[in-house]
Amino acid sequence: MIVAEPKPIKELLEMVKDFNRILVVGCKGCVTVCNVGGAKEVAILASSIRISRKKMGQEIEVGEHTLERQCDPEYVDELKDMICDYDAVISIACGVGPQFLSERYPSSKIFPGVNTQFMGGAEEHGIWSERCAGCGTCVVHYFGGLCPIARCSKSLLNGPCGGSANGKCEISKDVECIWDLIVRKMMEQDRLDELIEFKPPKSWITARDGGPRRMIREELVK
């Protein structure tokens, strides 16, 4: 899933300080799963804004709505009769959400309510970590099913570097050295020979380096 975290409420209040009719829009996709942008969080954010404005003695109207997904025009359309009643919209979906809203509703002022972090998963309740860098050409099978592009601080394909110690990365003792895990796993599977092989420079054409990406699946296009 796409993992996000809430923007500090102070920052959000500053962003929308000039507006008195605000719509908070959530998303039932990834951000609901990582407890940052679903219906529950929409309600919490809306009441936080109301309380803070009330303290300042200012009138405010805060609307709440949660879409099935903000990354799908079909669902984004749902806001069409409602959005014009508000002078600011806070999207608490990942970074895709505010952009789909901006594109569909060009005259609306859209603000992001979360900071999108990474593609990853939940290690346990309340802890998420990165797994995928979206490079466009998956190579995890060379590395025991683990991705050094997303998980090595230097994205080394021929690691581990000289900074690996006690299974930790040189940048922090809180960061695991993925190469340590890769090596141990490949040894356990008796596949060390594969790791000894030189991995040539990767093509980053399919990654973000190749420019903004777009995918067309002809068989699905109407």
Place this chain on the structure above:
Amino acid sequence: MSEYKSGSNLEKVLRAGHFAFTGECGPPQGANVEHLKEKAGHLKGCVDAVNVTDNQTAVVRMSSWAASIILLQEGLEPNFQMVCRDRNRLAIQSDILGVYSLGIRDMLCLSGDHQKFGNHPEAKNVFDIDSMQLIHTVKTMRDEGKFLNGQDIDAPPELFIGAASNPFAEPFDFRVYRLAKKISAGADFIQTQCIYNMDKFREFIKRAVDMGLHEKCYILAGVTPMKSVGMALYMAKQVPGMDVPDTLIKRLRGAGKGKVAEEGIKFALEQIEEFKEMEGVAGVHLMAIEWEHKVPEIAERAGMLPRPTV
């Protein structure tokens, strides 16, 4: 009058009010130093500074700083170009210190063509900072004596800061504001993209003058003589951000066999004559791509010789 920012020849020429004339020289795709020296030799005495391109069009070449040093040794003033595509902010700042330490005094700050256009399209790009931020970085290092992190530099690099401007990219209405932004960020001089659409350039420079930009920064008009109809068509169709009017292509075609190159030079000379009189234009940047040996003739015919010594 305040002190010079870098004391480079280019800065002195511009400051003295002369109409500047700069050239360009692309480093070789290899370590052929003699070829580089030969190409650069044609420019000697004909221009105030020579731009040394940095892996232009994202094709790997001898590094721009090394080629710049070779030009310096040959008695030319290099205008060291640096792109943001291939370096992060550490390498950028360290290269700035390095080139200054070796005697380079002019530097042109660019974002750089995307690697997609070059001969290593698989490469990862850096773009840690952009050209605007690069200009500001050099200025901060020079004027405040500080690195990007705010840490003091013991001996700051004194460079004359250049930037590029493409009046023909879109949206046209925003281009002059972006130029203003580069000047605010710290550009001392500007070299424009090759100009072929004179009407559009007149409008652009008028807007720049109306905003007083020519008083804050020296603007050098970019000129690249067309060698052939094929080159004109290539520039028109293949090079992003280039504006080649049909009238020019027609004019080149009309020149007849064996006379196209001369017609291209004539057009360039007419442009230079107009730029000399154009308010807001402080000089010409002549990019005679792989045509360095023609520069002495063009400089002579354009009335640019001898170059002033300040």
